[in-house]
Amino acid sequence: MADCTNAISSADIFEYWAGELVPSDEERIEEHAFTCASCAAALAEGGALTSGLRRLVRSGTFHSLVSESVLNRLARDGTRIRTFSVRPGDVVPCAVWDGDDVIVTRLRGDFSGVDTVSVVATLGSGQELSRSDGIVVRPGQQELIEATSAEWIRQLPATTVRFRVTTMQEGLERLLGEYTLAHAGSLYHEGPGGTAS
Amino acid sequence: METDVFHHVADGELARRIAAPSNGGAQTEEAELYRRFAPRVRLYGRRHLRNDAAAQDLAQEVLLIAIERLRAGSVRNPDEIGSFILSTARLTAIARKRTDARRERLGDQMAVKDVVEADFVQAVDLPQMAQCLNALEAHARQVIVLTYYAERNAAQIAGELGSTSGAIRIVRHRAMERLRDCMGLRKAAGRG
Numbered sequence: 001m002a003d004c005t006n007a008i009s010s011a012d013i014f015e016y017w018a019g020e021l022v023p024s025d026e027e028r029i030e031e032h033a034f035t036c037a038s039c040a041a042a043l044a045e046g047g048a049l050t051s052g053l054r055r056l057v058r059s060g061t062f063h064s065l066v067s068e069s070v071l072n073r074l075a076r077d078g079t080r081i082r083t084f085s086v087r088p089g090d091v092v093p094c095a096v097w098d099g100d101d102v103i104v105t106r107l108r109g110d111f112s113g114v115d116t117v118s119v120v121a122t123l124g125s126g127q128e129l130s131r132s133d134g135i136v137v138r139p140g141q142q143e144l145i146e147a148t149s150a151e152w153i154r155q156l157p158a159t160t161v162r163f164r165v166t167t168m169q170e171g172l173e174r175l176l177g178e179y180t181l182a183h184a185g186s187l188y189h190e191g192p193g194g195t196a197s
Numbered sequence: 198m199e200t201d202v203f204h205h206v207a208d209g210e211l212a213r214r215i216a217a218p219s220n221g222g223a224q225t226e227e228a229e230l231y232r233r234f235a236p237r238v239r240l241y242g243r244r245h246l247r248n249d250a251a252a253q254d255l256a257q258e259v260l261l262i263a264i265e266r267l268r269a270g271s272v273r274n275p276d277e278i279g280s281f282i283l284s285t286a287r288l289t290a291i292a293r294k295r296t297d298a299r300r301e302r303l304g305d306q307m308a309v310k311d312v313v314e315a316d317f318v319q320a321v322d323l324p325q326m327a328q329c330l331n332a333l334e335a336h337a338r339q340v341i342v343l344t345y346y347a348e349r350n351a352a353q354i355a356g357e358l359g360s361t362s363g364a365i366r367i368v369r370h371r372a373m374e375r376l377r378d379c380m381g382l383r384k385a386a387g388r389g
Binding site for chain 2: 010011014015016017018019020030031033034035037040042043044045046047048049050051052053054055056057058059061062063064065066067069070072073119131132133134135136137138139149
């Protein structure tokens, strides 16, 4: 087998799978992978990683703040999304159904004059469910979109989930909004005409 | 194992043995050529055809062509067999894309998503990946989900998240390295 004298860097591998290399660089990497088994294996691992990511997100088994483009893609892929929209101070009843893949919470509010926020989700017991710090807010942005695996929420008992959106100002934490979802637990379709929890 | 027998045999030598087989034929050499190059053609197919089943088909088609050409003695330089296979993959993929585009226009595209998962895909432990993804910082998670799932480029992501392309690329690279390390995958042979 050929020795590898000019190995492909991991930066190139991640850019290759992101489709962000210029054609000449892309061709250079492909030509090298076809003459070097170890770099072909490294390229394959990059492919496995990115392919795994796609499958993971498509299955809804993830948690992240997302944008509309991610939601659009999920919808195109047939992922079943249940959405709740809340305003600061709202207490909104919610539930996860057996067919749901992803639960989306749209946290609406006035984020003007704010550069970054933190979003912390806490259960009624006080246990922290998730924390996202340093989320950049664009001028004019009026909502944050939180996506959570329905499977994870399905495992929760009936409880409240409180979202706190804060920002740091002059070294002090400032509350921008507090939102509460009253989670009724998992609901199952019984068939035509009826449901049970 | 047959693979061990060929361990020190260069790709070019393997191709020459297929082109000029001994009396017993070159079946084992052909199998070894397939073992070496089919995964690479599948990778190429995954990147350019964006469909696992199509990538699998591409690998079979291209390797069949390569072996037939070697048998017929019509590969001019067996030492460049890797380049020959890549060129064949490029031409075959272009033809395939044209056919697929035509089918799509005609509306008879079959839903083949996830029918075939290539071998390298199965190597990833998805529950572990979920944990590793959640261990990343929120911004990094956003960036790699937008890149590898929503297929947005760095400039588009920068627009969505209020950043710059350069900063997005740096965040993405670091996030992917952390994800790879968390998954226990090795580093690329080259520099980071």
